[in-house]
Amino acid sequence: MxxxxxxxxxxxxxxxxxxxxxxxxxxxxxxxxxxxxxxxxxxxxxxxxxxxxxxxxxxxxxxxxxxxxxxxxxxxxxxxxxxxxxxxxxxxxxxxxxxxxxxxxxxxxxxxxxxxxxxxxxxxxxxxxxxxxxxxxxxxxxxxxxxxxxxxxxxxxxxxxxxxxxxxxxxxxxxxxxxxxxxxxxxxxxxxxxxxxxxxxxxxxxxxxxxxxxxxxxxxxxxxxxxxxxxxxxxxxxxxxxxxxxxxxxxxxxxxxxxxxxxxxxxxxxxxxxxxxxxxxxxxxxxxxxxxxxxxxxxxxxxxxxxxxxxxxxxxxxxxxxxxxxxxxxxxxxxxxxxxxxxxxxxxxxxxxxxxxxxxxxxxxxxxxxxLGVAGQTTQLKLVALANGKPVASDNAPTSVTLFDQGLLQVLQASATGLQPKQAYVLALAGQADGTGPLEPLANFTANPAGGAIVNAIGPIRQVVQGIAGAEARRYLVIAPAVNGKPAAPVQVQAM
Missing domain, CATH: 2.130.10.10 (YVTN repeat-like/Quinoprotein amine dehydrogenase)
Structure with a gap:
């Protein structure tokens, strides 16, 4: 029954x-x-x-x-x-x-x-x-x-x-x-x-x-x-x-x-x-x-x-x-x-x-x-919203990021939400945890009508965002609006 x-x-x-x-x-x-x-x-x-x-x-x-x-x-x-x-x-x-x-x-x-x-x-x-x-x-x-x-x-x-x-x-x-x-x-x-x-x-x-x-x-x-x-x-x-x-x-x-x-x-x-x-x-x-x-x-x-x-x-x-x-x-x-x-x-x-x-x-x-072998090796990260220049703590972060190990490289996939519909954005690396400083773009994308997007990139990203390559070289994932083809101030930053 x-x-x-x-x-x-x-x-x-x-x-x-x-x-x-x-x-x-x-x-x-x-x-x-x-x-x-x-x-x-x-x-x-x-x-x-x-x-x-x-x-x-x-x-x-x-x-x-x-x-x-x-x-x-x-x-x-x-x-x-x-x-x-x-x-x-x-x-x-x-x-x-x-x-x-x-x-x-x-x-x-x-x-x-x-x-x-x-x-x-x-x-x-x-x-x-x-x-x-x-x-x-x-x-x-x-x-x-x-x-x-x-x-x-x-x-x-x-x-x-x-x-x-x-x-x-x-x-x-x-x-x-x-x-x-x-x-x-x-x-x-x-x-x-x-x-x-x-x-x-x-x-x-x-x-x-x-x-x-x-x-x-x-x-x-x-x-x-x-x-x-x-x-x-x-x-x-x-x-x-x-x-x-x-x-x-x-x-x-x-x-x-x-x-x-x-x-x-x-x-x-x-x-x-x-x-x-x-x-x-x-x-x-x-x-x-x-x-x-x-x-x-x-x-x-x-x-x-x-x-x-x-x-x-x-x-x-x-x-x-x-x-x-x-x-x-x-x-x-x-x-x-x-x-x-x-x-x-x-x-x-x-x-x-x-x-x-x-x-x-x-x-x-x-x-x-x-x-599984290498197929079982991944790293999960989250991006949270910024308010008044500070990360907003949340149990339901708007963006989840997974780094899929491919050997020395990783495929990055971000499931992004909480963005302005149909607006252009950049997934980038920032030099500071709060997203300040110069940004190094990884991928350009446009949010869908519901304010979401699936974003992909590839490279030795895990080594950089986790500081494996050295503390002085560490970077932090951010999402920033794209204005005139360049990233503006980030709206989401990597949760620590």
Whole structure:
């Protein structure tokens, strides 16, 4: 029997009685996304696997959810700067994940090498690599398992791959910059949101025809999901911090727009005895927000850690796993209490997450896995606001920074919030802890309409900001407005 997923949600007696009757008769309540509502639930077991795609270590981490234990990583490529060689043959910017309906094949998208790697879930071996167009983002199987649709975000089409031969069979032309696609549980429709244009395309799977377009309130959608009952489609808008919902069937009517928060990342669902609940990762707030899908009321806000990104439910809806991009870990949420109950270390900057029930039908399923190695080495920093020239102490710093070790270098990633929308800024190094003195720019960026941004840089930064190179050479990270192309007085400084 399922449990109440939120403290503020009451289960009425008729629903509970129905659940008891169904449990006694041996019929489970229902399945989890992306499957249909009537699919059997799969209790958590050692046969299940959680996969995370990690873009700075170019790995896929493999976790056993029965005891929340990292088993190892599938190493698809090398860290920087080795992956910049003209002779480099590995994958680069491992990012997107999907899996086949029979749960035997994982599809892994690598943005920088324009590839989809197909991995055997039982052996962790790469079965095939298919190369597609510029900067693919996500891939997923059609519900019948015959096709894999890949959003080629750097171009204007969906690459449709034959699941049996791994070869591209056709393309579906859409607006430039398709972000992600997902399918209605009955397999009739594919829903394709855009990262460059404000529209979602609805495509019939049988003939690959666009039959509708749904307006996005902004151009930047990174993630889209369909409810298991096949009634709704939810998609996130990362640049404006909103989540939209529309009807999954004609006329595809808009239902709701939710204000969710800066750097709204991914959405997914857990179905329980109390109903179906949407879980949304809010990167700028380091939270997961939970909403009912029947009336869209908020039921929980869950602190999870630095920059939550991808998330996926267990096969029985009792847990939601969340990838923490700036913490190199998975957070396990118990949907009965909406509390984080476990943390699992993984590779660098986890992006997409999938939970695959029964991924390993027999045997240990650990063949080919490697230890984390350098992928487990990171440094976390925070930037806080300045007021009257002094840092403002806060438990919820507006900007989190992670330095991902790549050997002698680090990839820096800052999840910045609390800035003026659409204003130009500079991430820089200052000579003094209060941000005074000359500034050495690391990266220029513009805050999105929600006042947030993801900022990247690379170099021997940890040695400098931690004073490893010598106290006299130490520098401090700051964010400053860019005025006439030059940094002005900082507005955020590194917390000490």
């Amino acid at each position: 399922k449990r109440n997923p939120a403290k503020n949600v009451k289960i009425v007696k008729p629903a509970l009685s129905l659940a008891l009757l169904l449990g006694l008769s041996g019929i489970t309540l229902a399945g989890q996304a992306p499957g249909p509502l009537g699919a059997p639930d799969v209790p958590v077991s050692h046969r299940d696997r959680i996969y995370a795609a990690e873009q700075f270590s170019n790995t896929v981490s493999v976790t056993d959810p029965a005891d929340n234990k990292l088993l190892g990583v599938i190493r698809l490529g090398d860290p920087t700067p080795g992956n910049l060689s003209p002779l480099y043959r590995g994958q680069l910017l491992v990012h997107g994940l999907g899996f086949s309906p029979d749960r035997r094949t994982l599809a892994v998208v690598s943005i920088g090498s324009n590839s989809v790697s197909f991995i055997d879930t039982a052996t962790n071996a790469v079965k095939h690599v298919t190369y597609v167009g510029r900067s693919p983002h996500e891939a997923f199987y059609t519900p019948d398992g015959k096709e894999v649709w890949v959003t080629v975000r750097g171009e204007n089409y969906i690459s449709v791959i034959d699941a049996a031969t791994f070869a591209e069979k056709t393309r579906i032309t859409v607006a430039a910059g398709p972000g992600m696609q997902i399918f209605s549980p009955d397999g009739k429709y594919g829903y394709i949101c855009s990262s460059f244009n404000p529209e979602v395309a609805v495509v019939t799977v049988a003939d690959h025809k666009i039959v509708a377009r749904v307006k996005q309130e902004s151009p930047f959608c990174p993630n889209i999901a369909a409810t298991p009952d096949g009634r709704q489609v939810w998609f996130t808008l990362k640049d404006i911090g909103k989540t939209q919902v529309f009807e999954a069937h004609p006329p595809f009517r808009p239902l709701k727009t939710l204000e969710t928060g800066a750097i709204t990342n991914h959405v997914n669902f857990a179905h329980t005895a109390a109903g179906t609940f949407a879980y949304i990762t809010i990167g700028g707030l380091n939270q997961v927000k939970v909403f009912r899908t029947d009336d869209f009321t908020p039921v929980a806000t869950i602190p999870v850690g630095a920059l939550p990104h991808g998330l996926w439910p267990s096969g029985d809806g009792t847990r939601i796993y969340v990838g923490l991009e700036n913490a190199d870990s998975l957070a396990a949420i118990d949907t009965a209490t909406n509390q984080v109950v476990a943390s699992v270390p993984v590779g660098q900057a986890p992006q997409a997450i999938v939970y695959v029930p029964g991924a390993v039908p027999e045997g240990p399923g650990t063949q080919g896995l490697q230890p």
